[in-house]
Every structure is written in C-alpha cells, then in structure tokens.
Amino acid sequence: AQKITQTQPGMFVQEKEAVTLDCTYDTSDQSYGLFWYKQPSSGEMIFLIYQGSYDEQNATEGRYSLNFQKARKSANLVISASQLGDSAMYFCARPSGGSYIPTFGRGTSLIVHP
Amino acid sequence: ETGVTQSPTHLIKTRGQQVTLRCSSQSGHNTVSWYQQALGQGPQFIFQYYREEENGRGNFPPRFSGLQFPNYSSELNVNALELDDSALYLCASSLDGFNNEQFFGPGTRLTVL
Numbered sequence: 001a002q003k004i005t006q007t008q009p010g011m012f013v014q015e016k017e018a019v020t021l022d023c024t025y026d027t028s029d030q031s032y033g034l035f036w037y038k039q040p041s042s043g044e045m046i047f048l049i050y051q052g053s054y055d056e057q058n059a060t061e062g063r064y065s066l067n068f069q070k071a072r073k074s075a076n077l078v079i080s081a082s083q084l085g086d087s088a089m090y091f092c093a094r095p096s097g098g099s100y101i102p103t104f105g106r107g108t109s110l111i112v113h114p
Numbered sequence: 115e116t117g118v119t120q121s122p123t124h125l126i127k128t129r130g131q132q133v134t135l136r137c138s139s140q141s142g143h144n145t146v147s148w149y150q151q152a153l154g155q156g157p158q159f160i161f162q163y164y165r166e167e168e169n170g171r172g173n174f175p176p177r178f179s180g181l182q183f184p185n186y187s188s189e190l191n192v193n194a195l196e197l198d199d200s201a202l203y204l205c206a207s208s209l210d211g212f213n214n215e216q217f218f219g220p221g222t223r224l225t226v227l
Contacts, residue, residue: 044221046218047218100211102216104156107155113207
C-alpha cells in the first residue's frame, strides 16, 4: 500500500513570512496527482490545492503553491505571507490503485505567531 | 448551495454498542466517502458510496457498514463498538467518485468508553 510521509510534526512561522510543508510518497506509479488539505481545530477538512501528475506547471491558488517534483516523489506546499488564521493541521493526500482511494499523511501542525 | 452536514456532532457510547452516523452531501453531489481520523493521525478511508452502491472500501472490518439513500445522503453504521473506534468520523461528498474534489463535513466525534 502507498505510504505518504509528512516529516514535520510541527512548524512555526512568523506572520507575513513564507513556509514550506513537506510531503513525500513512496510508490513508483506516477499516474496520480496530489491534494493538500487544511484542518483547523474545528475539525473540518478544507481543500487547498491539487496538482495532477501530468500538469507541467506547479499549481497555485492564491497564497498556496505546490512544488511537485515527481523524480523525488515529493509535493511540498508553500504558503506565502502567512496569516494568523493559517494556524492549523495540514494534510497531503494522494490517490492510489485503480479505484483512486486517497491515502493521507499524518499531518503537520502549523503555528503562525505574530 | 448547502454544504456537507453531519450529525450528531459528538457521541459517547460504550463497548459493544452500535452507532449510526449521518451525512448529507452537498447539493448536486452523488458520491459520499467516509473516513476515520484517530487522534494525531490523518484520515483513513473507510468506504465510498456512489449512486447508492459501495464504490470502494478501505481496510476496515465488516462491522463497519454503510448506506446511501436516493437523495445521496449517507449513513455509517458501526456494530460491536471497540475502544479503538474512538475517533473523528468525517464524510466527504463529491461528484462522480474519486476523480473530483471532495468537500468535507465538520465530522462526528465518537468516544467509546
């Protein structure tokens, strides 16, 4: 089964600075893209950004961008100009297998301080 | 456009009991997926329902079962509850299976004593 690794259990960043959250996967199947979700303390998972495996340019959505490096099997999330409201858990997820069932990482806790 | 809703918000049960969790999908969506998120972990896929049929299942025992209704709302049933079933249960709705963005509900926090 595919394994998704988020090596940073916790990250701290100062307000208005940029932060990079790491995500790697271990399968050689390059057919699938990758999702990033944000989970505030309220519990709801909020979709942030997705990049398909065959997209040539890295995806961007407002302050979020995805640094997808297929050769390294990594898809890091970059948050620019951090805001206090960005404090939350962040999960990356990637489908696997013919049925596209997503596998989630264990998450990274991001704390933005003033 | 109504978002994904789940009920109840919190639930406390004892070992051996049965529980039913409910999810209303977002308007226009025909697919509901259920996830279990233990404390400190990422969500784990339980199963998905697409147009009232099970459309994929994760590594969960048969005492985890589900249902999807004609209006595409869904139920997750767990029989013979165990302490390890304590978790946040998330449902997500989407259009036409896994290939599209999933919209998550706020979750149901289940505690098994």
